[in-house]
Ligand SMILES: Nc1ncnc2c1ncn2[C@@H]1O[C@H](COP(=O)(O)OP(=O)(O)OP(=O)(O)O)[C@@H](O)[C@H]1O
């Protein structure tokens with residue numbers, strides 16, 4: 150699967166542009182603030198019907214315009230696919246596949262698998278546990294639709310239980326039967342979600358460790374641990390024991406909504422001790438592991454977007470990453486950088502194909518077709 154052509158109209162700092170891509174390596178180079186990340190974001194948008202940065206659509210419209218449109222021409226299993234996304238201020242956005250409009254965006258998500266690695270991922274390490282739960286949930290729900298359904302239902306039951314706790318605040322006694330219906334749902338769904346997250350992390354761990362070792366040279370020990378109150382205790386007992394506390398706090402204090410993914414380096418939380426380069430390596434290995442997961446679903450290589458990936462990494466690690474992504478295991482890749490040095494390395498490494506380098510200059514793009522020097 151690959152994107153052959155991208156057209157942008159009024160997306161962020163771009164007026165009008167159409168780019169034709171290589172099936173393998175595409176590079177956007179240019180100074181800070183010229184729009185390299187915005188181009189990756191446009192590609193991301195066509196897969197997920199939203200910006201990677203989760204900003205409201207009005208912010209994606211080029212200043213002083215009132216709409217944006219994105220179009221991607223893809224080849225998927227040897228069949229051409231054309232995706233169109235359009236947004237106009239004050240109206241609902243529209244997504245079309247081969248000219249036919251989707252009723253629900255969820256029908257589109259998953260069609261064009263994609264993994265983005267961005268400096269914004271640092272929030273996975275530095276942010277609260279909700280960021281890491283979101284990571285687990287987003288990867289699992291890409292290959293297991295029922296999981297997403299469980300999550301939605303669990304969160305709905307949780308919300309209802311919390312409303313009930315608030316409504317009962319100040320009452321000297323409450324009827325436990327009032328809570329039974331929500332507790333029952335939390336238990337049923339919470340246990341399933343707990344099991345699924347545990348299985349997912351068990352499978353993810355060796356793939357992640359392998360990538361980390363390949364990039365870092367094998368001298369550092371990394372691990373991912375599933376932190377959950379349900380690991381050692383029955384959820385039913387936890388709910389029962391915490392009832393008095395829940396009433397006092399007016400929200401549900403136990404359950405899988407408190408889970409965390411503990412990211413460790415040398416046995417300690419990476420959040421406290423990881424160097425900038427170690428953190429970056431950690432995130433890249435995690436995203437590569439995610440790539441493998443999504444790839445194994447239907448044997449389609451996701452598009453890989455690598456934003457500023459070389460920043461903070463030493464030359465040894467850069468070289469290993471270059472070797473990895475140039476390998477046939479990965480499919481079409483997009484890389485941004487401010488200088489050509491790293492990119493030339495990639496072009497030399499990933500022999501035998503044609504590459505494209507796009508020089509981005511404040512919303513304008515020139516492309517240079519690079520012939521492999523080995524040929
Ligand atoms: N809606 C918008 N309308 C016009 N310009 C916008 C809009 N949204 C963002 N921009 C501009 O896009 C530019 C940032 O683009 P982007 O983040 O893609 O830069 P970059 O080339 O990736 O830079 P860096 O090398 O620093 O990462 C900024 O100059 C910003 O003002």
Ligand SMILES: [Mg+2]
Nearest residue numbers: 185186456457
């Ligand atoms: Mg950028």
